[in-house]
Amino acid sequence: MGEDAAPRMKLAVPWGHIAAKLWGSRQGPPVLCLHGWLDNANSFDRLIPLLPKDFHYVAMDFGGHGLSSHYSPGLPYYQQNFVIEVQRVVAALKWNRFSIMGHSFGEGVCGHYGRSYSCTFPEMVDKLILLDRHFPLLLTEPTESENLLTYKRRMIEHTLQIEASQKPQRVLSPEEMLQGQSTASISSAGTCLCLSSGSCRPTS
Template sequence: MEQQENVQPTFEEIQIPVPFGYVSAKWWGPRDKQPIIAIHGWQDNAGTFDPLIELLPKELSILCIDLPGHGRSSHIPPGIPYYLFWDGLTILRRIVRHYNWRNISIMGHSLGAAIGFLYAASYPDDTEMLISIDTVAPVVFNPAEIVKNTGPFLDRFFYYESLGTDKMPAYGYSDMIDLVMDGHHSTLTRKACETLMKRGMYPVKDNKYFFSRDTRLKVNRLALPTYETVLEFAKQIHCRYLMIKAVPGRVRDNWVLYKNVLDTIKESTNDFTYVEVEGSHHVHLNDAPLVAPYILNFLYKSDPSVK
């Protein structure tokens, strides 16, 4: 593989129309090429890929979207809960149809990886490749736990729905970054938090900031698929597949079940790659140089022009 020139890629801010407003995105690289669609994790935003993309060839075209309610994208209309995995699948298909793209390539982290999983399974003949970072599929819970938590989560949704901007606390810049670090239990570096908050907050008066994400996103466990359903989706994934697992990653994930899902994907596709890198759940953001070579090798294997 040839040594890369030290030329920083550039991006353009765009807005993609949707029925309830728009999806904001950062389009890196050439606009005359169909891009890899990059999808961030829960309560993150398109900025999560900044450090990684800066290490990739400037000739790559990559569209990093803000999911609804995240970053600079429109929020889901009032009165409607977020069904995170299905909302993401729907919005991804809307974007594909908007541009009339074919043979889609997806890169996702966490929630974004799960959305990519659902898309690749739902449109197996229209998905070229999927790069998943530290998540395989939608989270899997015991059915009894799903039933038990449905009522409390709905009531929590109504609580967050009742919070208008007049009830939302504003914070100074440093306090905002501290809150993000605390919320991730210090698994994100301060620099990584600052990168996310470039589009994860907005200024108000007196040098204070609000979070830009929709508070209703905190209700994140509605309409979850069963483990058996996830396995059936996995059987339909036939595209080229790269799984980058952070170690230890997010320790609360049930990797015994995810391992079974990965084994199913491995059986259903002829091009399966699994690698492990040392780091936390946001390894692509904290330690992008550990992740970039694996992605570049994966892309290079399929397209010799990527060097």
């Protein structure tokens, strides 16, 4: 069950796709594997074949890593974005409860402190496996931590809900907008022409 033997999959996201590798039984208890910073899913190639075969292992490539699409220019690679990516993958796989195995930076994304997935969605996580832990605990007052996690969870759920309800939109080039092409598909109430000077004026 080496690198070549592991099937691959791609999950669609707004900026492209998230790539993942699969091992084990599809009917087994699910385990999501998160790699370290500037690494990829291949970092689990030698470990997972040594683990019990009756689990279903999915090792994802974070955005901008491995075979996953890079973020759009100007969008930073914040840890919170990777926490949202985990929720995207879990939703696509239709997992209700699963275990997480995180290595290095992946441990920080899935781990046991305030900005992590397991603290934001604790009911989703069955078991937590941390490899090469280096992220410190987030020391805050209990009430403050609870309020922060509630806010982050609502933000993630709201973001994904909005994306799911929207239809893909065609992006017009500045040339098309200035030439007045495809004006029928543009809402005059929310459209503006961005001029070379950097100013912006409504079209209506």
